[in-house]
Amino acid sequence: MLKDKDEQRTSLASLGEFGLIDHLTANFKITQSSTIKGIGDDAAVLDFKSKKVVVSTDLLVEGVHFDLSYMPLKHLGYKAVVVNVSDIYAMNATATQVTVSIAVSNRFPLEALEELYAGIQLAAKIYNVDVVGGDTTSSTKGLLISVTAIGEIEEEKITYRNGAKENDLLVVSGDIGGAFLGLKVLQREKSVFEVNPNNQPDLDMYSYIIERQLKPEARKDIPVLLNDLDVKPTAMIDISDGLSSEIMHLCKQSEVGCNLYEDKIPLDPQVISTCEEFNLDSTMVALSGGEDYELLFTISQEDFPKIKANPNLTVIGHMTQASEGIHLITRANTKIPLKAQGWNAMDADSE
Amino acid sequence: MLKDKDEQRTSLASLGEFGLIDHLTANFKITQSSTIKGIGDDAAVLDFKSKKVVVSTDLLVEGVHFDLSYMPLKHLGYKAVVVNVSDIYAMNATATQVTVSIAVSNRFPLEALEELYAGIQLAAKIYNVDVVGGDTTSSTKGLLISVTAIGEIEEEKITYRNGAKENDLLVVSGDIGGAFLGLKVLQREKSVFEVNPNNQPDLDMYSYIIERQLKPEARKDIPVLLNDLDVKPTAMIDISDGLSSEIMHLCKQSEVGCNLYEDKIPLDPQVISTCEEFNLDSTMVALSGGEDYELLFTISQEDFPKIKANPNLTVIGHMTQASEGIHLITRANTKIPLKAQGWNAMDADSE
Numbered sequence: 001m002l003k004d005k006d007e008q009r010t011s012l013a014s015l016g017e018f019g020l021i022d023h024l025t026a027n028f029k030i031t032q033s034s035t036i037k038g039i040g041d042d043a044a045v046l047d048f049k050s051k052k053v054v055v056s057t058d059l060l061v062e063g064v065h066f067d068l069s070y071m072p073l074k075h076l077g078y079k080a081v082v083v084n085v086s087d088i089y090a091m092n093a094t095a096t097q098v099t100v101s102i103a104v105s106n107r108f109p110l111e112a113l114e115e116l117y118a119g120i121q122l123a124a125k126i127y128n129v130d131v132v133g134g135d136t137t138s139s140t141k142g143l144l145i146s147v148t149a150i151g152e153i154e155e156e157k158i159t160y161r162n163g164a165k166e167n168d169l170l171v172v173s174g175d176i177g178g179a180f181l182g183l184k185v186l187q188r189e190k191s192v193f194e195v196n197p198n199n200q201p202d203l204d205m206y207s208y209i210i211e212r213q214l215k216p217e218a219r220k221d222i223p224v225l226l227n228d229l230d231v232k233p234t235a236m237i238d239i240s241d242g243l244s245s246e247i248m249h250l251c252k253q254s255e256v257g258c259n260l261y262e263d264k265i266p267l268d269p270q271v272i273s274t275c276e277e278f279n280l281d282s283t284m285v286a287l288s289g290g291e292d293y294e295l296l297f298t299i300s301q302e303d304f305p306k307i308k309a310n311p312n313l314t315v316i317g318h319m320t321q322a323s324e325g326i327h328l329i330t331r332a333n334t335k336i337p338l339k340a341q342g343w344n345a346m347d348a349d350s351e
Numbered sequence: 352m353l354k355d356k357d358e359q360r361t362s363l364a365s366l367g368e369f370g371l372i373d374h375l376t377a378n379f380k381i382t383q384s385s386t387i388k389g390i391g392d393d394a395a396v397l398d399f400k401s402k403k404v405v406v407s408t409d410l411l412v413e414g415v416h417f418d419l420s421y422m423p424l425k426h427l428g429y430k431a432v433v434v435n436v437s438d439i440y441a442m443n444a445t446a447t448q449v450t451v452s453i454a455v456s457n458r459f460p461l462e463a464l465e466e467l468y469a470g471i472q473l474a475a476k477i478y479n480v481d482v483v484g485g486d487t488t489s490s491t492k493g494l495l496i497s498v499t500a501i502g503e504i505e506e507e508k509i510t511y512r513n514g515a516k517e518n519d520l521l522v523v524s525g526d527i528g529g530a531f532l533g534l535k536v537l538q539r540e541k542s543v544f545e546v547n548p549n550n551q552p553d554l555d556m557y558s559y560i561i562e563r564q565l566k567p568e569a570r571k572d573i574p575v576l577l578n579d580l581d582v583k584p585t586a587m588i589d590i591s592d593g594l595s596s597e598i599m600h601l602c603k604q605s606e607v608g609c610n611l612y613e614d615k616i617p618l619d620p621q622v623i624s625t626c627e628e629f630n631l632d633s634t635m636v637a638l639s640g641g642e643d644y645e646l647l648f649t650i651s652q653e654d655f656p657k658i659k660a661n662p663n664l665t666v667i668g669h670m671t672q673a674s675e676g677i678h679l680i681t682r683a684n685t686k687i688p689l690k691a692q693g694w695n696a697m698d699a700d701s702e
Contacts, residue, residue, distance in 0.1 A: 036403065040604070041512050042441035042588060043407035043502070052387065053404060056394035057450040057484050057499060063491040064454075090393035099408040101497055103415075133408050140414040144490070146452055146497035148408060151394070161392050237393060253391070 009109035012138075020136045023110075024117040028124065028131045032096045034152060035130045044132035046097060051152040056087035062142035070186040073112055075214045076145070077119025083240065084149035085127045086218035086293045090238035091160075093153035093223065098124065099133035101146040106138065116145075127220055157223075157232065164235035164254035164298040170317040171233075171307065173219050173294045175266040176243055177282060180289025181274045182206065182213030208270045216293045222312070229306045233297035244287040244338050246296050247317075248326060254298075257320035260338060262330045264316040287328075287338070360460035363489075371487045374461075375468040379475065379482045383447045385503060386481045395483035397448060402503040407438035413493035421537040424463055426565045427496070428470025434591065435500035436478045437569035437644045441589035442511075444504035444574065449475065450484035452497040457489065467496075478571055508574075508583065515586035515605035515649040521668040522584075522658065524570050524645045526617040527594055528633060531640025532625045533557065533564030559621045567644045573663070580657045584648035595638035595689050597647050598668075599677060605649075608671035611689060613681045615667040638679075638689070 012020065021039065030038050037045040046053075060066060060080050068076070085095040100120055104113065113136075124131050129149070185206045192199055203210060218238075226233060235254050237246045243265070251258050265286045275282040298319060299307065307313050317329075326338045363371065372390065381389050388396040397404075411417060411431050419427070436446040451471055455464065464487075475482050480500070536557045543550050554561060569589075577584060586605050588597045594616070602609050616637045626633040649670060650658065658664050668680075677689045 036509075037511065042438040043405040043444070043500075045442065045504075045509055046404040046406060047506075048399060048404060050400070053397040053399060054394040055397060055448070055450060055484055055499075055501065057452050057486055057497070059452045059454050059486045059488050059495075059497060061454050061488055061490050064489050087393040091396070093394070097406070099406060099499060101408050101410045103410050103412050103495060133406055135408055135410045137410050137412055138415050139412050139495070141492045144410075144454060144495055146408070146410060148406075148450060148499040149394075150406065153396075155398075158396055160388065 009111060012104070012106060012108065012110055012113070020113070021134050024113055024136070025131055025134070028121060030130050031128065032130045034096050035132055038130055038132040039134065044097070044099070046132070046150070048152050052155050052158060054088055054091045054093045054151040054153060055148065056084055057146065057148040058084050058087070060145045062144065067190070068143070070190055071214060073115040074119035074122070077116040078123045079214070079216060080145045080147050081120055081123035081127065081129070082216050082218045082293060084147040085129060085220070086238040086240070088149050088151035089219055089223055090236050090295060091151065091153060092157050092226065092233060092236060093151040095127055095129045095149055095151040095220070097130045097132045097150040099148045100131055101135040103137050103139035103144040105141055105143070108143065127218065157227070159233045159236040159297070160253070161235050161237050161250055162253035164250050164256050164319050165300070166256055166319055166321055167301055168234050168298040168319045169301060169304060169315050170247070170258060170260065170296070170298055170319060171313050172239070172243070172266065172296050172316050173222050173312055174292070175268045175271065176239060176292045176294055177271045177286040177289045178209040178212035178268055179216055179291035180285055181271055181278070182209035182211070183291075184278055185210060185274065186213060206270065206274065208268055209274060213291065216291065218293050219295045222295045225310070225312065231299055231303045231306050233299055236295060236297035239292045239294045239296055240290060242288040242290040243296065247338060250296065250298065251319070251322070251326050254319070255322050257322050257324040258317055258326045258338075259320055260317040260328050262328055264314060266314045266316070360462060363455070363457060363459065363461055363464070371464070372485050375464055375487070376482055376485070379472060381481050382479065383481045385447050386483055389481055389483040390485065395448070395450070397483070397501065399503050403506050403509060405439055405442045405444045405502040405504060406499065407435055408497065408499040409435050409438070411496045413495065418541070419494070420541055422565060424466040425470035425473070428467040429474045430565070430567060431496045431498050432471055432474035432478065432480070433567050433569045433644060435498040436480060436571070437589045437591070439500050439502035440570055440574055441587050441646060442502065442504060443508050443577070443584060443587060444502040446478055446480045446500055446502040446571070448481045448483045448501040450499045451482055452486040454488050454490035454495040456492055456494070459494065478569065508578070510584045510587040510648070511604070512586050512588050512601055513604040515601050515607050515670050516651070517607055517670055517672055518652055519585050519649040519670045520652060520655060520666050521598070521609060521611065521647070521649055521670060522664050523590070523594070523617065523647050523667050524573050524663055525643070526619045526622065527590060527643045527645055528622045528637040528640045529560040529563035529619055530567060530642035531636055532622055532629070533560035533562070534642075535629055536561060536625065537564060557621065557625065559619055560625060564642065567642065569644050570646045573646045576661070576663065582650055582654045582657050584650055587646060587648035590643045590645045590647055591641060593639045593641040594647065598689060601647070601649065602670070602673070602677050605670070606673050608673050608675040609668055609677045609689075610671055611668040611679050613679055615665060617665045617667075
């Protein structure tokens with residue numbers, strides 16, 4: 001988990017006139033036909049022709065969103081891109097470009113930034129986006145990453161949060177709760193390490209949930225899949241804050257209610273076993289955990305046959321009249337009001 | 352210069368579920384026809400039809416780019432937008448949207464952020480851009496603002512840094528050096544204030560240069576003027592780092608040399624008098640000062656008659672073969688190599 005400190009370190013100040021961003025992005029390639037001009041001028045130039053443009057932005061702050069004692073810089077760079085393109089996919093769009101700005105204190109050597117950018121470059125390759133701009137500046141403390149993601153979409157496919165209708169089915173991709181539990185495991189190992197630095201933790205049994213935390217993936221495949229299945233979601237959002245608060249966003253903006261079925265929430269076996277170990281309720285973890293970057297969307301009931309056989313998608317509830325409210329139907333078949341426990345007032349993200 | 356501390360203070364934590372960005376941007380209006388959906392979903396949705404899209408991004412960090420002891424928050428919000436739309440104008444484009452993300456420590460009350468956003472809103476109104484997205488998060492220390500500006504332009508009008516040709520004229524808008532000297536005055540007054548808090552400085556004689564520092568304006572009018580005059584610049588850049596380093600960017604990317612004439616550099620009388628007071632060379636200040644946000648561009652000699660009568664524009668030199676190098680021709684008619692003294696390796700900005 002710890003970085004090798006013996007590598008050669010080049011101070012950022014020693015770079016002199018050489019442009020830091022130019023150096024870090026020198027081998028980034030332009031692959032998108034919509035990118036006319038990337039890094040190197042006052043602004044990037046893009047061409048979306050008749051398509052609409054979607055834009056989303058996020059800040060990641062050291063000590064708030066990540067802890068470098070267990071988050072390798074390459075993973076951090078990767079994750080910074082992932083959390084932003086996830087917002088683009090949540091519009092049912094294709095991500096095409098990102099800009100990446102970093103503020104960094106002098107304690108970071110050039111090699112650390114190269115590692116960060118290696119993660120950014122890997123994510124750009126995997127998510128097929130061009131890095132077309134950025135700004136690198138010094139900070140008085142810590143590391144901060146600001147990413148803006150840009151995507152394209154045909155007008156008729158744009159999926160907002162506000163289109164869910166009564167009786168629509170609520171669908172989630174993948175499984176949830178893993179990223180939160182991965183963080184719990186990493187925090188526990190950090191505490192152990194602080195007491196006994198020679199302890200070599202065996203984290204194999206947590207490999208999936210740790211990867212969900214350190215190297216989350218955005219669901220680039222879901223807009224493609226839905227298009228292939230000829231399903232247009234009526235509303236969509238990505239799960240960054242936790243299932244519960246995302247459901248509440250969809251309901252509020254669509255002016256509908258919702259019944260969510262506890263027994264339908266997709267959980268990985270590692271989530272269930274780790275919840276038992278930590279004495280946590282797996283439903284609470286799924287509802288409030290956050291950072292899963294799965295997509296949550298609603299579809300018309302008539303589209304159900306198109307998605308029902310797909311292992312990537314799980315129907316977890318249905319929308320109701322707004323007056324019926326938003327409820328969790330428990331395994332014991334009791335109906336309890338859902339609360340937005342995933343919410344954090346100081347981390348409000350809205351585009 | 353100091354803020355009234357008696358105003359009511361609302362802690363950010365007390366906002367609870369109420370979305371901070373939603374609160375701060377509640378009365379922001381959408382005015383651009385290219386904005387289909389602003390704040391409130393996973394991403395903004397924009398429509399540029401057949402026009403090309405330009406994108407630029409900048410970070411402003413407390414303690415690096417601004418000092419809140421003399422920079423009022425409203426001015427800071429205004430300036431954060433200005434420095435970004437300036438990059439859009441430097442492409443000869445029209446700015447249309449911005450996203451604004453802030454990281455802020457808990458020492459800032461809600462009222463401080465409201466003031467910051469009042470400045471952002473004022474700039475959005477004056478520069479006719481929609482605020483379509485953002486992210487508000489906590490920081491462990493200080494205030495950081497990340498702005499991404501988006502603009503539109505007809506393909507044939509795009510002006511890169513790399514189009515300057517031998518014999519082209521080098522032109523600058525407005526006058527330069529003021530922003531740097533404004534900062535010098537403010538820094539001096541801060542030192543005086545620290546020794547004697549009861550001192551009431553009389554800053555009237557510095558009003559222009561202080562405004563250039565605290566409330567700079569981007570040259571929205573220049574792309575419009577050039578279009579009206581039927582002049583397409585061959586290359587363009589905005590002056591953020593200082594005239595000298597911007598000339599070097601143009602020359603490097605265009606593969607040309609340059610002769611810059613010292614006696615042509617436009618200086619405001621306050622710049623000249625304040626240089627005398629501070630015992631600074633006004634040419635050095637103009638070359639290295641930075642933050643003027645004027646536009647620097649090259650035009651074909653045949654376009655000279657179209658611009659020569661315009662009080663907003665000054666011809667300050669001409670481009671040469673690259674092999675001739677980049678020189679300042681002094682008032683004494685000596686030729687000295689230009690150096691990029693405005694450069695700072697830790698503040699490299701390139702889109």
